[in-house]
Amino acid sequence: MTGGNRSEFRLNGAGYRYPGRADWAVRDVTLTIAPGERIGLIGPNGSGKSTLLKLLSGFLRPQQGEVQLNGSPVESMAAWQLAQQVAVVPQSVQFIFPFTVREIVAMGRLPRRLARSESWKNWLGGLPVSAGWSAEGRDDRVAVQAALADMELEPIADRSVLELSGGERQKVLLARALAQHPAILLLDEPTAALDWHHQSVVYRRVRALNEEQGATVVLVSHDLNLAALFARRLVLLDGGRIRRIGSPDEVLTQAELDALYAQSVVVDRHPSADAPRVTLKP
Amino acid sequence: MVTRRWAPARLLFLTVLLLGGSILAALSWGSVAISWRAMPTLFWQWVSGVPLSPPAMVLWEIRLPRILLAGLIGGVLAVVGASLQALLRNALADPYVLGVSSGAALGAVVGGLVSHSLHEASVTLFLCAFAGSLLTLVLLYRISSVHGLLPVQTLLLAGVVINAIFSALVLFAVALVEPSRLFGLLSWLMGSIGSADYRIVGLLFLYSLVGLILLLGRAEQLNLLTLGDESARSLGVEPERLKRLIFVVTALLTGAVVSLSGMIGFIGMMVPHALRLLIGPDHRLLLPASAVIGAAFLILADLLARSLLAPTELPVGVITALLGGPFFLYLLWQRRQGAITGD
Numbered sequence: 001m002t003g004g005n006r007s008e009f010r011l012n013g014a015g016y017r018y019p020g021r022a023d024w025a026v027r028d029v030t031l032t033i034a035p036g037e038r039i040g041l042i043g044p045n046g047s048g049k050s051t052l053l054k055l056l057s058g059f060l061r062p063q064q065g066e067v068q069l070n071g072s073p074v075e076s077m078a079a080w081q082l083a084q085q086v087a088v089v090p091q092s093v094q095f096i097f098p099f100t101v102r103e104i105v106a107m108g109r110l111p112r113r114l115a116r117s118e119s120w121k122n123w124l125g126g127l128p129v130s131a132g133w134s135a136e137g138r139d140d141r142v143a144v145q146a147a148l149a150d151m152e153l154e155p156i157a158d159r160s161v162l163e164l165s166g167g168e169r170q171k172v173l174l175a176r177a178l179a180q181h182p183a184i185l186l187l188d189e190p191t192a193a194l195d196w197h198h199q200s201v202v203y204r205r206v207r208a209l210n211e212e213q214g215a216t217v218v219l220v221s222h223d224l225n226l227a228a229l230f231a232r233r234l235v236l237l238d239g240g241r242i243r244r245i246g247s248p249d250e251v252l253t254q255a256e257l258d259a260l261y262a263q264s265v266v267v268d269r270h271p272s273a274d275a276p277r278v279t280l281k282p
Numbered sequence: 283m284v285t286r287r288w289a290p291a292r293l294l295f296l297t298v299l300l301l302g303g304s305i306l307a308a309l310s311w312g313s314v315a316i317s318w319r320a321m322p323t324l325f326w327q328w329v330s331g332v333p334l335s336p337p338a339m340v341l342w343e344i345r346l347p348r349i350l351l352a353g354l355i356g357g358v359l360a361v362v363g364a365s366l367q368a369l370l371r372n373a374l375a376d377p378y379v380l381g382v383s384s385g386a387a388l389g390a391v392v393g394g395l396v397s398h399s400l401h402e403a404s405v406t407l408f409l410c411a412f413a414g415s416l417l418t419l420v421l422l423y424r425i426s427s428v429h430g431l432l433p434v435q436t437l438l439l440a441g442v443v444i445n446a447i448f449s450a451l452v453l454f455a456v457a458l459v460e461p462s463r464l465f466g467l468l469s470w471l472m473g474s475i476g477s478a479d480y481r482i483v484g485l486l487f488l489y490s491l492v493g494l495i496l497l498l499g500r501a502e503q504l505n506l507l508t509l510g511d512e513s514a515r516s517l518g519v520e521p522e523r524l525k526r527l528i529f530v531v532t533a534l535l536t537g538a539v540v541s542l543s544g545m546i547g548f549i550g551m552m553v554p555h556a557l558r559l560l561i562g563p564d565h566r567l568l569l570p571a572s573a574v575i576g577a578a579f580l581i582l583a584d585l586l587a588r589s590l591l592a593p594t595e596l597p598v599g600v601i602t603a604l605l606g607g608p609f610f611l612y613l614l615w616q617r618r619q620g621a622i623t624g625d
Contacts, residue, residue: 098558103562107517
């Protein structure tokens with residue numbers, strides 16, 4: 001785990017356009033995400049939140065501008081190098097084969113083992129040694145067990161993921177990311193299918209990762225209240241561009257949301273937290 | 283429901299037992315029955331270099347190389363099937379069903395026509411078969427990929443149609459062949475092990491060993507690939523590079539196997555599918571287990587093929603299709619049930 005997390009994302013005028021589309025999904029985004037930040041990407045449907053997250057994770061290459069992690073372009077980094085620092089929790093994964101929950105979570109340990117074999121490879125003068133067939137070690141098992149416990153998945157650890165509900169699957173993907181011991185955690189609507197108890201389990205754990213271990217957390221959410229409660233800084237996206245950046249109080253203003261959501265919401269204060277609250281107008 | 287699986291030790295024991303049993307059965311049964319008790323004596327004759335008695339000739343010069351060849355081909359087909367299933371994210375993928383084998387067969391027939399050495403193991407034949415299977419795989423992937431996913435229906439339909447086109451082209455090419463060579467060609471096309479010698483067995487063994495090691499060395503990356511490109515990439519695997527490698531290795535293996543034994547179907551789908559139920563989908567175990575069980579399966583199928591209508595020999599492809607076709611339909615039917623219950 002990262003005691004002193006120094007991983008910093010820097011986007012310089014980054015943009016992306018999906019193949020065959022005329023409009024840009026993300027355009028001219030310039031943003032620095034400091035080590036240890038807890039930042040939320042919000043905006044209406046189709047505003048480019050998920051695309052921006054995929055640019056950060058290196059899954060998409062920017063067609064405009066640059067995305068850098070600690071000064072080097074993300075697209076030039078090998079996947080195994082990036083996976084040492086960055087863990088991604090996608091909205092959902094379509095499982096095809098009956099892996100157990102434990103097996104899926106253990107996959108989060110592969111980057112560590114790949115890194116070990118990459119260092120062998122250098123030692124052997126670049127021979128194509130591969131870690132594709134290695135057994136989990138003791139530290140791997142400990143990490144997997146801890147991640148399962150964190151997400152309250154122990155009772156179903158030996159069940160097939162094909163039998164799980166949508167919410168359980170989301171928790172499995174979260175546990176997989178936790179087992180990865182990342183310096184940066186990228187979350188794409190990680191609790192959209194979870195009830196309130198499980199939402200609070202997830203956010204307590206992710207907040208602890210941020211506050212105690214200094215991990216950076218980037219959260220994509222269409223739920224403005226959740227983002228306001230969780231993030232210290234919000235980035236409001238509109239049509240692929242940044243419309244506003246700041247604290248939840250600065251971004252979630254009545255004037256801003258009136259313009260964005262066609263006057264269908266009310267902004268007041270959260271009754272028990274120091275955060276704005278957004279509710280739907282009747 | 284908790285997923286119960288076999289422990290690796292039990293798996294190893296049972297697979298080796300099954301493979302050994304099938305080899306012994308195939309050695310013993312045939313037009314000349316040879317009892318197991320006689321085998322040690324006959325074996326001694328063979329290794330000590332004395333002139334072989336007729337039963338020893340049958341055993342060591344005809345049956346054993348044929349058994350070894352069948353085992354290698356079965357193992358390769360099962361491993362290719364398991365790898366294609368991971369690559370295409372589809373449990374029904376099989377080189378035969380998807381038309382990859384007929385692509386290879388077309389390549390081999392064209393190569394044979396060009397080099398005038400049809401139905402003989404040759405490098406030209408093999409290279410053309412490799413080109414045919416690689417072309418089919420790429421075509422299949424290009425046609426059926428939707429945002430990196432290959433929906434079952436599209437993939438199978440594309441495979442069926444590619445299969446039909448290539449089979450028609452193969453028959454077209456066969457029409458150009460002189461009648462005296464027709465029977466051998468047809469039985470090869472339908473998939474048969476036929477005669478084998480140790481040189482070919484040895485070459486194929488080394489060749490498929492390299493292929494198996496290349497695939498096995500990426501077993502964990504294959505596990506990740508089944509979760510999709512995004513998951514694979516975020517966990518340190520370059521999906522495009524891995525896919526290219528799997529495409530080339532599976533095409534090389536399919537090419538070699540088809541140029542030697544024609545189109546033997548369904549092993550690549552049946553064996554990994556049955557094994558996943560017993561040991562789970564982890565490719566670190568699934569690939570080697572598929573190799574061993576695939577070998578045992580084809581050895582037994584070939585034994586059936588040569589003894590069912592003895593002394594007439596059936597092409598072994600007929601046996602595997604008769605077993606595998608209904609199994610495939612059963613899986614489709616099961617999926618339809620799943621679609622209704624929302625599984």
